[in-house]
Amino acid sequence: MSKIDEKLQPVLDEVLRRNAGEAEFHQAVHEVLESLGRVVAKHPDYANHALIERICEPERQIIFRVPWVDDAGQVQINRGFRVQFNSALGPYKGGIRFHPSVNLGIIKFLGFEQIFKNALTGMPIGGGKGGSDFNPRGRSDGEIMRFCQAFMTELQRHLGEYTDVPAGDIGVGGREIGYMFGQYKRLTNRYEAGVLTGKGLVYGGSRARTEATGFGLVYFVQQMLATKGAALDGKRVVVSGSGNVAIYAIDKVRQFGGKVLACSDSNGYVLDEAGIDLDLLREVKEIRRERLSDYVRMKGATAHYIEGGSIWDVPCDVALPCATQNELTGKDATTLIKNGVQLVGEGANMPSTPDAVDLFHQNGVMFAPGKAANAGGVATSALEMQQNASRDSWTFEKTEDRLAQIMRGIHDNCAATADEYSAPGNYVLGANIAGFARVAEAMQSLGVI
Structure with a gap:
């Protein structure tokens, strides 16, 4: 460092x-x-x-036991977390992650990043994060429901639309949000739709929320390229991950005329020289809930699955890491630079290691940090809260237009701040300072709290 x-x-x-x-x-x-x-x-x-x-010091750190019963009738114990980091700008806002890697340090890193990300959106939301070391992979719907209910039984006492508003993250999608919201409603006897975001459309969710993080990332990247007189049209793109963020980043890249060559899962990556077939990818990941190797089996001759390989070995113009933290190392950055990468945009939270970021800056590669580039998800969550508060439901087009406007604003704020502090083109510095300045001003106004 x-x-x-x-x-x-x-x-x-x-x-x-x-x-x-x-x-x-x-x-x-x-x-x-x-x-x-x-x-x-x-x-x-x-x-x-x-x-x-x-x-740098969380306002509150909550750790709790989550006991639940599996399909075999055995009692299982997991650990739950919620770090309410900073509420100077509004109620704590940040996702819930279910993954065996979750511990207090991971949740604190995510919550700390969330403070600045949320500040950059310009919306009235503070920063927080939560989760559990529960692994949903291989669990039945019944087991996931019982776990979510047990998790919310404890967490609900710390939530509220003016207190703390969680959303989804890795391992927590619409199914899990639904189970948790149902348990919250059952325990509190209140239909408080604004207490969770990422909800289904029929019970208070927002159109474009599912797409928002991936779409927002690509809007940000397009704005960066525009500063150099370029665009995504005709660019060769690699996207790590194959979950929600990756899928909708692929979707928006295609809408802008780019060609996505590869995506990945935890076992390896798919290389498809014809371009990733988005409909097939959605079928494999969202409907069948299968591994990426099934994409190759169903696609045929143009696609290849490289087990255990690094997706960053694939030559590309634009790289979008959308999987998890520290997935793109200095070694990977060296390979990308050697192969001519022009821009790296983070769709996940802190997916690039510090040495990788340094290498990108030293070699003139445009770099978009996650706290700015992937802020579209939480921004649209705040729009969901706005719709819940007004008992309204916006069209997809209205919501996406607002998302695009917010992402352009974040980009321009980061770029202008970097210029102000004599670091033109350094979006990391621009994002950190712009986010900090907004939180710091609010904290000064509120006194010593």
């Missing part, structure tokens, strides 16, 4: 001391502090009010 300003080193030292062993959280804090040296030099009052120290 790069060196941070000496005035901020004590802040990082205290974060490391208080949060031992939480490597992803340390990484996220270091990246932001690295950007804020220029801010402290320009606005020393931020240091005087300990604003940065307060932003």
Whole structure:
């Protein structure tokens, strides 16, 4: 990791001391502090009010036991988390992740990133994150329902449309949100639609929410390319992952005239020189819930499945990491640069390691950090909250137009902030400073809280 300003080193030292062993959280804090040296030099009052120290310390960390019964009648125990990180701008807002890798450090890293991501949207939402080490893979619908109900039985006491509004994340889609909302309604005896986002359309969900993160990523990338007089039309694109974000990023890239050559899952990746068949990919992943190897079996001659390989070995103009944190390493970045990549846009949360990001900047590769580029999902969640509050339901076109407007605004804000702080084209610095400035201003206004 790069060196941070000496005035901020004590802040990082205290974060490391208080949060031992939480490597992803340390990484996220270091990246932001690295950007804020220029801010402290320009606005020393931020240091005087300990604003940065307060932003790095969650307002509340909740850990709880989740007991549930599997189909064999055996009691299973998982651990649940909710980190309510910062509410200066509004109620805590951030997804729930079900994955065996989930621990407190992962949730704190995600919640910390969420503060700045949510601030960049311009919407009145604070930052938080939650989840469990429950693994939904291979579980029946009944087991997933019972787990979601057990999880919400505890979590519900910490939620509310003016308090904390979760959404989905890895392992948590429309099915899981439905089970959790049903249990929330049952326990509270309130139809409080604004307490969860990512809901089904028939019970308060928003059109375009499913597509929003992937679509928003591509809108952001298109804006970046436009600053160089370029566009996605005719570009060769690689997208890691094959879940919700990846699928809709592929969809929007195709709408803009790009050609997606490859996507991946945890076992390997599919290379399809004819371009990924989106309808077939949706059938395999969303309907059949199968592995990507089945895509190749069903597609035929143009597609190949490379088991255990790195998707970043595929030559491309644009790379969109949409799977998980730290999936794109320095070694992968070196390969992408050698193969002529022009732009990397993060659809997942912190999918590129610090050395990879450094290599992209050093070699003139345009780089879009996740806290800016994948903010379309939470922005549309805030639009869902807006529709719930007004008992309204917007058309898909109205919602997507609003999403596109928000993503353009985020891009322009990040670019202008980078210019202001003498780092033109550095979207990491621009995103960190622009997000921080909005939260810091609110915190100063609210006093020492």
